[in-house]
Amino acid sequence: MKYDLIINKLSGHDKTGTIGKINVKEGDSIKHGDVLFIIESQKGTLKFVSDYDGILEKLSIHEGDIVEKKQVIGIVEGECASPESCDINTIKETPKKTLKTSYSFGISKPQKKEYEKEVVVVGGGPGGYVAAIRAAQNGKSVLLIEEDRLGGTCLNYGCIPTKAIISSVDLLRKIKVSEEFGLEVEGLKINMPDIIERKGNVVNNLVSGVEHLMEKNKIEVIEGRAQVEDKNILSVKNKKIDAKIKFENLIIATGSSPKSIPIEGSDCGSILNSKDLLELKEIPQSMTIIGGGVIGMEFAFIFNSLGTKVNIIEFFPSILNNMDDDIIEVVRESAIKSGIKLYENSCATSIKTSLEGTKIVEFRTEDSHNILISDKVAIAVGRSANIDSLDLEKLGVELNENESGISVDSKMRTSNEAIYAIGDVTNIMQLAHVASHQGIVAADNIAGIYSEMHYDNIPSAVFTFPEVGSTGLTEKECTQRNIEYKIGKFPLFANGKAQAMGETEGFVKIIANAETNLVIGGSIAGIHATDLLSVITNLIDSKTSIDKASHTIYAHPTTSESVHEAILSADNKGIHYV
Amino acid sequence: MYKYQIYISDSFDPAYNLALEEYFINTLSSDTKLFYLWQNQNTVVIGRNQNPYKECNLAEMKRDNVKLTRRLSGGGAVYHDLGNLNFTFISSEKSADIDLNINIIINALKSLNINSEFNGRNDIIAEERKFSGNAFLIENEMHCHHGTLLVDVDMSKLTKYLTVSKLKIESKGIDSISSRVVNLKELCPSLDFDNLKNKLIDSFSKIYDCQVKSYDNFIDKNLLDNYMKKYQSWDWNYSESPQFDIALEKKFSWGIIEILAKIENGMIKKTKIFTDSIILDNFKNLESSLENIKFNTNSIETQIDKCIKSKEISSDIKTLFGDISN
Numbered sequence: 001m002k003y004d005l006i007i008n009k010l011s012g013h014d015k016t017g018t019i020g021k022i023n024v025k026e027g028d029s030i031k032h033g034d035v036l037f038i039i040e041s042q043k044g045t046l047k048f049v050s051d052y053d054g055i056l057e058k059l060s061i062h063e064g065d066i067v068e069k070k071q072v073i074g075i076v077e078g079e080c081a082s083p084e085s086c087d088i089n090t091i092k093e094t095p096k097k098t099l100k101t102s103y104s105f106g107i108s109k110p111q112k113k114e115y116e117k118e119v120v121v122v123g124g125g126p127g128g129y130v131a132a133i134r135a136a137q138n139g140k141s142v143l144l145i146e147e148d149r150l151g152g153t154c155l156n157y158g159c160i161p162t163k164a165i166i167s168s169v170d171l172l173r174k175i176k177v178s179e180e181f182g183l184e185v186e187g188l189k190i191n192m193p194d195i196i197e198r199k200g201n202v203v204n205n206l207v208s209g210v211e212h213l214m215e216k217n218k219i220e221v222i223e224g225r226a227q228v229e230d231k232n233i234l235s236v237k238n239k240k241i242d243a244k245i246k247f248e249n250l251i252i253a254t255g256s257s258p259k260s261i262p263i264e265g266s267d268c269g270s271i272l273n274s275k276d277l278l279e280l281k282e283i284p285q286s287m288t289i290i291g292g293g294v295i296g297m298e299f300a301f302i303f304n305s306l307g308t309k310v311n312i313i314e315f316f317p318s319i320l321n322n323m324d325d326d327i328i329e330v331v332r333e334s335a336i337k338s339g340i341k342l343y344e345n346s347c348a349t350s351i352k353t354s355l356e357g358t359k360i361v362e363f364r365t366e367d368s369h370n371i372l373i374s375d376k377v378a379i380a381v382g383r384s385a386n387i388d389s390l391d392l393e394k395l396g397v398e399l400n401e402n403e404s405g406i407s408v409d410s411k412m413r414t415s416n417e418a419i420y421a422i423g424d425v426t427n428i429m430q431l432a433h434v435a436s437h438q439g440i441v442a443a444d445n446i447a448g449i450y451s452e453m454h455y456d457n458i459p460s461a462v463f464t465f466p467e468v469g470s471t472g473l474t475e476k477e478c479t480q481r482n483i484e485y486k487i488g489k490f491p492l493f494a495n496g497k498a499q500a501m502g503e504t505e506g507f508v509k510i511i512a513n514a515e516t517n518l519v520i521g522g523s524i525a526g527i528h529a530t531d532l533l534s535v536i537t538n539l540i541d542s543k544t545s546i547d548k549a550s551h552t553i554y555a556h557p558t559t560s561e562s563v564h565e566a567i568l569s570a571d572n573k574g575i576h577y578v
Numbered sequence: 579m580y581k582y583q584i585y586i587s588d589s590f591d592p593a594y595n596l597a598l599e600e601y602f603i604n605t606l607s608s609d610t611k612l613f614y615l616w617q618n619q620n621t622v623v624i625g626r627n628q629n630p631y632k633e634c635n636l637a638e639m640k641r642d643n644v645k646l647t648r649r650l651s652g653g654g655a656v657y658h659d660l661g662n663l664n665f666t667f668i669s670s671e672k673s674a675d676i677d678l679n680i681n682i683i684i685n686a687l688k689s690l691n692i693n694s695e696f697n698g699r700n701d702i703i704a705e706e707r708k709f710s711g712n713a714f715l716i717e718n719e720m721h722c723h724h725g726t727l728l729v730d731v732d733m734s735k736l737t738k739y740l741t742v743s744k745l746k747i748e749s750k751g752i753d754s755i756s757s758r759v760v761n762l763k764e765l766c767p768s769l770d771f772d773n774l775k776n777k778l779i780d781s782f783s784k785i786y787d788c789q790v791k792s793y794d795n796f797i798d799k800n801l802l803d804n805y806m807k808k809y810q811s812w813d814w815n816y817s818e819s820p821q822f823d824i825a826l827e828k829k830f831s832w833g834i835i836e837i838l839a840k841i842e843n844g845m846i847k848k849t850k851i852f853t854d855s856i857i858l859d860n861f862k863n864l865e866s867s868l869e870n871i872k873f874n875t876n877s878i879e880t881q882i883d884k885c886i887k888s889k890e891i892s893s894d895i896k897t898l899f900g901d902i903s904n
Contacts, residue, residue, distance in 0.1 A: 011714060011716055012676075012714075018627070018652075018752060020626055020627025020652065020752065020820065021626070021627050021818055021819070021820055022820075038626055038627055038652075040625070040626065040627055040652030040653070040752055041652075042699075042700065043676070043714055044651070044652070044713075044714035044715050044716050044721075045625075045626050045627075045650065045651045045652035045653075045713070045714065045715040045716075046715065046716045046717070047717065063627075063820035063821065064752075064820065189800065189803055190800055191800075191803070191804060191807070192800075192804070193804060282801065283800065
């Protein structure tokens, strides 16, 4: 939709004003709330703030120009985020035609284009872009459609930005204990906008890395939202092109979005989700997070470290419910010690806002009814597959039994043989590395290379303080599946390197099949946990027995020695711990 | 019920005082009316949309260690020293009343036997001469009205720093308007600052019935620090200027050099160098090296050192820039 940009307001009763600093130029993409320029008039200076999300197609003012109230000063192509002003400023259908011709010198009409590709990927996240690269490696002509930014949720709003912020927070935590290391630090200040800016830089760097990969692999990337035209035709329209894309094979990788919960107040605009939390430029005094899973706990530790009073409300009996109890205990203990308040086995029932803007969350446990008051409330109760992103019916693609994701077989094929689905939209395991691997499996199968997806050795990493991770089977799963198992466990406080680093929380645990003696799982809590995990993942994948694994030499002094010690202790042959 | 508050800053640091003002604008609740008094030591404060290269003599300011700060409100450049007292009224946009604010100032002065009036050009004047300039801004539905009071300002300095070098600058944005000014001390020789402050506070509390308040415990230091960083930053003070062109020309022993540059967001976007220098040196290289760098002394001198081999020419070109960049 096109909108006129109009000077609707000047200070006081002023009728004209002078344009000061202009922050944007034609062609820029603008967001609701952006300050486009400053207007100075006799009775004051004010910011001209955008009501729209979109592209600034035309801007007819210059710094120093004098403007009048009600003057039209530009055109935006996009969406209006502030309904009051939008009705007034919409360029109505009828005059639109004349407008188009009269402004044609500045705005080119989207160019009609037709494509025929062997593989089309919808969604440029860690599933989609990896699938596209592998398909290109397999000699296919590939086109990828992304409506936001390459890298998807993981790179832009998930794994990577949180890790960038956690790196700042990690440093902060180290500085706070610097005296134990013989260092005195004075004048420590937290500059949240700079932390967020650094995060943005990390993300932008990686996004441009993915762009570069697309280019090098000769993958055509079209920005925009894909529409289904027919069983084998998609269309995408953006400012520049109006494309029709015919495909032989389609890979759907449209990801997922933060879930909410159906309780009173949860749809209120000021409730934060994981994406919002990554953009908070001010550190809240207090925050209640509904959901103590991976996302909730990572943010809990981030904001706790920054000085926010954090409450976690978890519906399940414990935070990080899928992990083994000993791992959960390490995180729980650390959380409590850091001052994070955990309310497990608790069901949030409503979120209310007080007159001052503070939030009141009501929740109940088995035997009590409670309230928590905080400045902010965040909901982190998981993500739901974006199954509505494409007209699946038209594509002949079916959903799984409980309609929570696209149904696929082990080759990632949907009910339509030419169409594959990968990543969060399949709702099998919502992890970036699972999506990537599913992408490889899909692309290989399209090229006639046999490949299947297995889910019994998927590592998972949680970046709490300390970080924890798990791969293969957990003890909980062994019990469920009636597998007899034995464990070998080694606490990090017995590891020399961990001691030297002052990071002695946690342990390494190896799980082996009691009958076959093969390594079938492992969990680690503590420093380097998520990096050490891959050692165990490899042992499981290559079907290594405890006996064989124990012969490998691990470098001294490293934390990886704890993996070795855990392996040894599975047979009660540990050296450094009894 | 509205809450009325008075706060007096005991800092003379413009970055602190302006940061605190912005902090108040962004954190006060809409039912608060705040009267805030503050003073800056040796500072030129420019308007939101002004170009410091054009409005002030940066070379003189650098020599005398005078700070430059951009404020949030529009209008022209002013010189502050401890002979100047600043006042700020902050309230919601809805409840803002500029005339009443001005009356608070005029009434306070009246009790000191100074008769003054508001001239409609945002100045408060006495005997046809201006002693107070006022400016306004609106941000997130909060209104800020602030102004200066010349009490005992060193007028020679005011002229010195606000007189621009002979440099040719073509700039958009807002120009300063010079006025005939007067110090209140000249109108009332017995006037002292404490007395004036007390009268202003009396005048505000006569209408709003409140006391001076100590905010210190309530101020979020982290947040305030962020604002302070802004007012201390080159980015805000210099590069927020509207775009402008400069032309430098001078005859040296080795020839005439003319440098033209387009500056946008504090960066040199385009440079042209003309010279009839008899010494051959790498002027072409300098021309391209002076593009896409920050318009400040450090960056410019680094490029000059890199490109120009002759010591003499290099130092001459530096002096040419030295007059304007900071």
